Amino acid sequence: MKYIISIISLGCFFSVSAQDIKEKLAEKKYEGYSYIDAIAIYEKVAEKGYTSIELFQKLGDAYYFNGMLDKSKVWYDKLFQLNNQSLDPEYYFRYSQSLKAVKSYNDADKLMEKFYTLTNDYRGELYVKNKLYLVDINYSLDKFTIEDAGINSEYSDYGGNFKDSKMYFVSNRIPKNNKKKIDKWTNQNFLNIYRAEFSDSAKVVYIDEIVDEFNTKYHESSPVFTKDGKTMYFTRNNFNYGKVGMDKDNVVKLKLFKSTFLNGKWGKIEELPFNSNDFSIAHPALSIDEKTLYFASDMPGGYGNSDLYKVAIKEDGTYGIPVNLGEKINTKARETFPFIASDGILYFSSDGLVGIGGLDVFKSHPDVEGNYISFNNVGAPINSERDDFAFIESPFKNVFFVSSNRQGGKGYDDVYKVKVNPEPKKIEFTDVVIDEILKEPIQNSRITLLDANQNILGSTKSDSLGQFKFSDLRYDREYYIKVENDIYLTKEFRVKGGKIKSEKFEIAPKIIKTKTGDDLVKLLDISIYFDLDKYFIRPDVEVEMAKIVEILKMYPNLKIDIRSHTDSRQSEAYNLRLSNFRAKATRDFLIKKGIAKERLTCKGYGESQLLNDCSDAVPCTREQHQLNRRSEFVLVQ
Incomplete structure (x- = not known):
């Protein structure tokens, strides 16, 4: 794209406001039951300095899935400080998203690179290749097939619009009459509007140049037609009736013109009344009912280098006042090449929104009032790492066209055919x-x-x-x-x-729903195990015991009976004595942590309540015996 586009092609800056989502718990009551807030317990345990992978994963996930990424970042920080190499790679992805929420982009980048190294997941691949954060660029890769449209030259060619089966497109190829019109800004030929005839299968039949109707010695571009084919709007340099207009700096701006089809040819070219010598207006598009004209302009009062506007077309043929589409669409960069599809969707290009690179094509669905206030990137392969623009639909089923200066083309800009692939299984x-x-x-x-x-x-x-x-x-x-x-x-x-x-x-x-007789170990899905022939509280069990402590502190009326057990090895008398030591050690731990001894009873049961078949003379693994060396915490009040 050269002069006619460089002035008016636009990009944008986009800010997303995040909604603060607060967790709301339903106040339900069940007869005979009470409730324990597990997250509150886990937070209190963590605040006391206890650490475990499971603890920080649950806390981080609790906030992550509620959209509270600044808080999930706190717990993922602690999770990754444990330097555990066996973490599920998905936590690298979640941690990265949480870091972005607090603008720690460099750290987030490193985690995404690590995520990609561990998984080869295409989310990581997209990031590594394109540094994309907000759009699902690759989701549509297999939805479309893209190919050369068959009308390209070694020069710049890009799309316009269809009138019946004919595409009116733009090119600065050398005209057939060999009269070169060199643009001093680009040192290339000026842009002219050409016409290509397509067959029913969307293949090019022939291309011809339209010279005598509305092409001049300056640039013409981006025609759009009314449904009856009798009116065309198009872009041209500030040149009409043989005269050229310039701004105060002697620059020839772009303007919109209207042409009427009479007696078998285009004629009666009129300049639209809201043009100006001081700014550019280009790339017209018509609404479905043809009562609104959309265009791109760098007129004063916009948001960026170029914005999208609309203007009412009145029944008497006059026009309203141009209206900016607003900051929901326009950005500080460039928005350009609007197109309204038959379903009312607005397609446009921007280099200010998050994309693959250069200008990307975006689409915006109208709201109930017909306004465009949101957008999505249409993804690859329609978009590439270069400029992608002038997206249009065609009269052929499931066929669209887009223009691009992506690698592998014939010229500087080329027109590509986009075909919708059949739906997969x-x-x-x-x-x-x-x-x-x-x-x-x-x-x-x-x-x-x-x-x-x-x-x-x-x-x-x-x-x-x-x-x-x-x-x-x-x-x-x-x-x-x-x-x-x-x-x-x-x-x-x-x-x-x-x-x-x-x-x-x-x-x-x-x-957690509780009742008398429940075991807190089972309710919390935790394990309180002992080593063989030992009754001390293991370091790895202390974090689980801390959860019991916090429950007892939060619910001061709660009383528990500590029931400790052994495996079947050694004699019954030995195991009964060992289990009593374990029960007492468990109770003493809780007392040292501030729990009143009156709330605690304890008893050892030896090997009398095995959880499996590992009784005397039955061969079992160490893991199977471990299941029996345990303490239980049964609610008695």
Whole structure:
């Protein structure tokens, strides 16, 4: 793209305001039950200086999945300070996102590079290659096929619009009459509008030059037509009726013109009334009802180098006052080449929004009032690392066109045909959510389906049997399923479309339901184990014991009975004595941590309550014996 585009092609600056999402717990009461806030317990344990991978993962995830990334960053900081090499690589991704939330971009970059090294995941690949943070650029890679449109030359060629099966496009190729018109700004020929005839299969039949109708010795560009084919709007340098206009610096700006089709040819060229010698207006686009004209301009009062505007076309043929599309679309950089598709979607190019590189094509769906206030990057392969612009639909089914100066083209700019590929194989996914402790189904859980870049694709709730279902999943895609419930910890599961199988989605309680006779060890899903022939509290068990301490402090009316056990090795008398030592050691630990002894009873049961078949003379592994060397904390009040 040269002069006519360099003045008016625009990019943008984009800021996203994050919503502060606060966790809200439902106040439900069940007869005979009380509740324990697990996250509050975990935080108090962590604040006391206890550390474990599981502790910091649960705390970090609790805030991460609630969108409170500044707080998840605090706990992921602590998690990574443990320098554990066996961490699930997904935590590198989550930690990186959390760091970006507090603008620690350099540290976030390093984590994404590590994430890519560990996984070869394409989210990491996109980052490493393009430093992308906000858009799912590669999601549409296999949705489209892109190829040379068949109209390109060694010069600059880029798209315009269709009138029936004919594309009116722009080129600075040398005219057939060999009369070179050199632009001193670019040292190339001036841009002219050409016409290419396409067959029903969207293949080029012939190309001809339109010289005598509206091409001049200056630039012409970007024509757009009314549905009846009788009116065309287009861009031209400030040249009309044989006269050229300049601004105070002697620069020839761009203007919009209208031409009417009469007696078999284009004529009666009119300059639009809101043009100016002092700024440029270019690249017109018509709304579906043809009552609004969109364009790009660097007129005063905009947000950046060039903005998108609209102007009303009145029934009497006059025009309203140009209106800026606003900061939801326009940025401090360049927005340009608007196009309104038949479904009302606005396509435009920007080099200020997050993209692959240079100008990228974005799309914006109109809201209920017809305004454009949000956008998405259309992704690769439509966008590339270079400038991509002038995206248009065609009269051919599932065929679009885009212009680009990407590598591998014939000239400086080229026109590419974009074909929509057939839909891939779809599958249905049905599964069930259960309580990981009670192994019971959980109803009314919020189930969110996300793609590999965390874009939300759908949501549902589990039914009375804990079941949920998603349909029309891509067989060749990777997905995430996030499970949320007010009284459970949020958990995310990674699944692959081609390998999805039933695997019960287990989630841990956040609000723990309790009753007399329950064992806190089971409720908290923790383990209080002892070494062989020993009764001291192991260092790795202290962090679990700290959770018991905090529960007893938070709920001062709670009383527990400590029940300790041994494995079957040694005599029954020896094991009974050892288990009593273990029970007393466990109670003494709690007393030292500030728990009143009146709230604690304890007793050893020796080998009388084995959890497995590892009795005398039965061969068992060390791990199987370990399961029996334990303490339990049974609620008695």
